[in-house]
Structure formats: structure tokens, C-alpha cells
Amino acid sequence: MSKLTGKAAFVTGGSRGIGAAIAKKLAADGASVAITYVTGKSSAEAVVSAIESNGGKAIAIMADSADPIQVDKAVSEAAVLLGPIDILVNNAGVFPTGLIGDTNDADFDRAFAINVRSGFVASRAALKTMPDGGRIIFIGSSLALRVQGPGLTVYSATKAAVAVMSQALARELGPRGITVNTVHPGSTNTDMNPADGPWAASQIGAMSNPAGFASAGEVADVVGYLSSFEARSVTGAAWTIDNGATA
Numbered sequence: 033m034s035k036l037t038g039k040a041a042f043v044t045g046g047s048r049g050i051g052a053a054i055a056k057k058l059a060a061d062g063a064s065v066a067i068t069y070v071t072g073k074s075s076a077e078a079v080v081s082a083i084e085s086n087g088g089k090a091i092a093i094m095a096d097s098a099d100p101i102q103v104d105k106a107v108s109e110a111a112v113l114l115g116p117i118d119i120l121v122n123n124a125g126v127f128p129t130g131l132i133g134d135t136n137d138a139d140f141d142r143a144f145a146i147n148v149r150s151g152f153v154a155s156r157a158a159l160k161t162m163p164d165g166g167r168i169i170f171i172g173s174s175l176a177l178r179v180q181g182p183g184l185t186v187y188s189a190t191k192a193a194v195a196v197m198s199q200a201l202a203r204e205l206g207p208r209g210i211t212v213n214t215v216h217p218g219s220t221n222t223d224m225n226p227a228d229g230p231w232a233a234s235q236i237g238a239m240s241n242p243a244g245f246a247s248a249g250e251v252a253d254v255v256g257y258l259s260s261f262e263a264r265s266v267t268g269a270a271w272t273i274d275n276g277a278t279a
């Protein structure tokens with residue numbers, strides 16, 4: 033029996049990149065997985081097909097993380113279709129950049145809605161069914177810990193907010209054995225941050241171990257561990273995967 037057999041997982045933004053890798057990892061470990069997407073229907077369907085062709089169970093739900101009603105509804109729908117949500121991964125995110133003078137209030141609000149509020153709403157919704165011993169994992173960013181250049185004010189602030197929200201929730205949910213952790217990826221090769229993109233060389237230059245970009249699968253492996261029974265004593269923690277960029 034795989035270590036997550038019988039568990040249900042909900043992964044926001046599971047159609048591409050890190051979220052898709054997490055969905056596949058949790059499914060490979062035995063969980064039934066619901067993923068959300070906003071525009072990437074065909075990508076989401078491809079993730080579901082890949083999981084099913086490996087013998088797993090997955091569903092894709094369109095839910096814009098900017099809209100709390102859609103997020104809440106998607107979590108409820110997943111719980112009806114898959115059962116109580118044991119594992120929630122708040123992954124969906126956007127990467128706004130720009131100097132403060134070029135950033136308007138709507139940009140700021142949208143980034144906080146998707147990167148921060150959606151994780152709050154999904155957690156609240158998932159906790160309606162989550163059994164004791166459940167898992168909540170937030171995907172943060174190494175930019176919450178060290179800001180390596182200008183133009184990252186809003187994004188870094190969203191990810192720092194996520195990390196503190198995760199710590200606070202860990203305190204609240206500890207008595208139920210529900211662990212809450214943040215994973216802080218550094219440079220990870222996805223559509224958001226391609227390893228051959230214009231800023232790739234400067235990111236590698238900031239690493240103390242110049243191994244280059246991580247793969248989405250490396251982030252997923254850490255999420256897989258944090259989702260497991262073995263990680264029952266890990267809570268309120270923040271785990272970087274950044275080749276030492278913040279060390």
C-alpha cells in the first residue's frame with residue numbers, strides 16, 4: 033500500500049508547473065487528487081489523464097483563485113467527489129513585477145487575492161471536512177526571505193504573508209494534529225520562471241550551490257514528504273529549495 037492510499041488531496045493551480053508536479057507526486061503516493069486551474073483546461077485535463085494512466089484518480093475543477101466564491105465552491109465539490117480533504121496544497125500563484133511607481137492598487141489587490149487570500153479561503157473550506165492529522169502546505173517563495181532585486185515589492189510581500197499565515201495556522205490547528213507548513217521554492221524551471229529566461233543567469237549567480245534551476249518535481253518531492261505520516265512532527269516550518277540563494 034502506498035503511503036497516501038485512501039487520502040484525498042486538493043491542489044490549487046495544478047494544471048502546470050509546480051502544482052502539476054505536486055498533483056502527480058501525491059497521486060503516485062496513492063492519494064486521489066483534485067486540481068484547479070483558471071484558463072489551462074487542456075493542461076489540467078492532461079494532468080488528470082497522466083494520473084489516470086498510472087492507475088490513479090484525479091479530477092480538474094475550474095476555479096479562479098482571485099474569486100473566493102469559486103475557491104470555496106471548488107473545495108466543497110472536491111470533498112463531495114473524493115471525500116474529506118486530507119491534504120491541501122495552496123500552490124496557485126502569480127508573479128507580478130514592477131517598480132512601485134508603475135504598480136497600481138488593482139495590481140496589488142489582485143496579487144494578494146490570488147497569492148494570499150485564496151490560500152486562506154481554501155484552508156477554511158478544507159477544514160470543514162479535514163480529519164485530525166490532516167496537512168496544509170503553502171507554496172511560498174525564497175523571495176519572501178531575501179529580495180534579490182528591485183521590482184519585487186508586491187510579490188515578495190504576498191509570499192511573506194503566506195509564510196506567516198502558515199505559522200499562525202500551525203498554532204491554531206496543532207491540537208488536532210493538522211500540520212501546516214510553507215515550502216519556499218527558489219528558481220524552479222516552469223512557465224513562470226523558465227530556466228532559459230532573461231533573468232536566469234542572475235538567479236543562478238545568487239546561489240551558493242550553482243546547481244542551476246530546480247525542477248518542479250524536486251519541489252513536489254518535499255511536498256510529498258510533508259504530506260506523509262512521517263512528517264507528523266513538522267509543523268510551522270518553512271522549507272527552502274533554492275540552492276542556497278537565501279543562505
Ligand code: NDP
Nearest residue numbers: 045047048049050069070071072097125220222223224225
Ligand atoms: P506557473 O505559472 O508555471 O503555473 C501556475 C499555475 O497556477 C497554473 O496551474 C495556473 O493555472 C495556476 N493559476 C494561476 N493563476 C490562477 C488563478 N487566478 N486561479 C487558479 N489557478 C491559477 O507557476 P509555477 O508552477 O512556477 O508556480 C507555482 C507556485 O510556486 C506559485 O505560487 C509561485 O509563486 C511559486 N513559486 C515559483 C517559483 C518559480 O521559480 N517557478 C519560485 C518560487 C515560488 P492555468 O494553467 O489555468 O493558468
